[in-house]
Amino acid sequence: MGANQTETATCEEFGGIRMTKQRQVVYDVLSELGINHPTASEVFVSAKEKMPSISLATVYNCLESLTQAGAIKQVNIDREASRYCPNLQPHAHFYCEQCETVFDIGLQNGAEACTGWALPDGCEVREINVAMKGVCGTCPQCEKKN
Amino acid sequence: MGANQTETATCEEFGGIRMTKQRQVVYDVLSELGINHPTASEVFVSAKEKMPSISLATVYNCLESLTQAGAIKQVNIDREASRYCPNLQPHAHFYCEQCETVFDIGLQNGAEACTGWALPDGCEVREINVAMKGVCGTCPQCEKKN
DNA sequence: GTTTAGATCAAGAATTATTCTAAAAAAGGA
DNA sequence: TCCTTTTTTAGAATAATTCTTGATCTAAAC
Numbered sequence A, B: 001m002g003a004n005q006t007e008t009a010t011c012e013e014f015g016g017i018r019m020t021k022q023r024q025v026v027y028d029v030l031s032e033l034g035i036n037h038p039t040a041s042e043v044f045v046s047a048k049e050k051m052p053s054i055s056l057a058t059v060y061n062c063l064e065s066l067t068q069a070g071a072i073k074q075v076n077i078d079r080e081a082s083r084y085c086p087n088l089q090p091h092a093h094f095y096c097e098q099c100e101t102v103f104d105i106g107l108q109n110g111a112e113a114c115t116g117w118a119l120p121d122g123c124e125v126r127e128i129n130v131a132m133k134g135v136c137g138t139c140p141q142c143e144k145k146n
Numbered sequence C: 001g002t003t004t005a006g007a008t009c010a011a012g013a014a015t016t017a018t019t020c021t022a023a024a025a026a027a028g029g030a
Numbered sequence D: 001t002c003c004t005t006t007t008t009t010a011g012a013a014t015a016a017t018t019c020t021t022g023a024t025c026t027a028a029a030c
Helices: A021-036 A040-050 A056-068 A140-145 B021-036 B040-050 B056-068 B140-145
Strands: A073-075 A083-085 A092-096 A102-105 A124-135 B073-075 B083-085 B091-096 B102-106 B124-135
Touching: A021 A040, A021 A056, A021 A083, A040 A056, A056 A073, B021 B040, B021 B056, B021 B083, B021 B102, B040 B056, B056 B073
Parallel strands: A092 A124, B091 B124
Antiparallel strands: A073 A083, A092 A102, A124 B124, B073 B083, B091 B102
């Protein structure tokens, strides 16, 4: 066995995918950056600090594997670069045009993600993406600018 | 005045932008394609039938002008090519994974687009995009496959 | 411990939707 | 008509992402 690679585990928590060093680093970075909703490039920069040999293509691969495994979520706002977030609860995303931050919006008690929409009969929603844009008015960056 | 260009009008209905031949063609194509939610390339193909000299860049320009003027809406689902739609009512979009069609979902009576979400105080939503994915089960294409 | 088959990684090329650039054409007003 | 601004056009440029290929790693079989 090579000196620079220890065994990895197939992890239940991550949808059964093999948890390689690279995937772990990518996941850790995402968890640490927390609410920042980083893009693949931003994840790459942070991942490179922990593992200088990692490549951008691998970061893309890992983000896709983790997304498919259900361990993280991909966040798309307009056609900007995809962002990623480790929050698995149903939630919407709010992009503040003033501070350029993305943050999570939770559901009200008892509400579902598609509350309010007139879905036709027989229509089965498997995934829903809600992206809002505006000004948050309360985040630190916004307060600075006011 | 050139023989192949008649006067255009600045049209109130289209947010005050100058309604050039090209913009009119693009708008007409979009209205005719109706619920198809075409991409810029698809609009280009249809527009070229009406005006063979139109270029793809112009189609992009026109779609952006019309969007900014509030005459049409840009629809983004994941990071796929943007689609465009002439429906100005608040509505969500449903992408059927079986028939690969995008269609509009209206609001229930009295509901607002952000119904159900716990927006923090002071948060001002200027725009909201709701994209659902799943199987519609009722559209012609879906019935064919079942 | 070795071997083997399949999964993953790395680097760079390729792709694709979109935007940018610069010059020509058109529009509207003087 | 002349002038200024806007729009169009064609093609180059851009940026995020995906693809390709060979190398490396892993897990399981031998």
